Amino acid sequence: MTATIRQQVLAPFSAEWPQPTGSEVRALLQMADLTGSKAAALVGVNPRxxxxxxxxxxxxxxxxxxxxxxxxxxxxxxxx
Known part of the structure; x- marks a missing residue:
C-alpha cells in the first residue's frame, strides 16, 4: 500500500497550511530514502x-x- 501526500501540504506556508499526517511524514521519509535518524540529522532534531x-x-x-x-x-x- 502506497501512502499519498496531499497537494495542500506541498504548498508554500500560509495560515491555512494543513498539518501533514503521520502517514504523510512516513511516506516522505520513504521517498527521500531516509531513516528516522538520518531525517533527524538533516533537520536538526532528536530521532525521537x-x-x-x-x-x-x-x-x-x-x-x-x-x-x-x-x-x-x-x-x-x-x-x-
Missing amino acids: TVRKWVGEEQKISYSSWVLLAEAAGFGEIWKS
Whole structure:
C-alpha cells in the first residue's frame, strides 16, 4: 500500500497550511530514502522527535517539512 501526500501540504506556508499526517511524514521519509535518524540529522532534531511526527504525537514544523520534501524530490515547495 502506497501512502499519498496531499497537494495542500506541498504548498508554500500560509495560515491555512494543513498539518501533514503521520502517514504523510512516513511516506516522505520513504521517498527521500531516509531513516528516522538520518531525517533527524538533516533537520536538526532528536530521532525521537521524528518518531513523534510519524506517530502524530507532535506536529512537524513547516521548516522541517520543507527540508524533507526537498530531499524527497519535491523541490523548493516554500516558493510560489
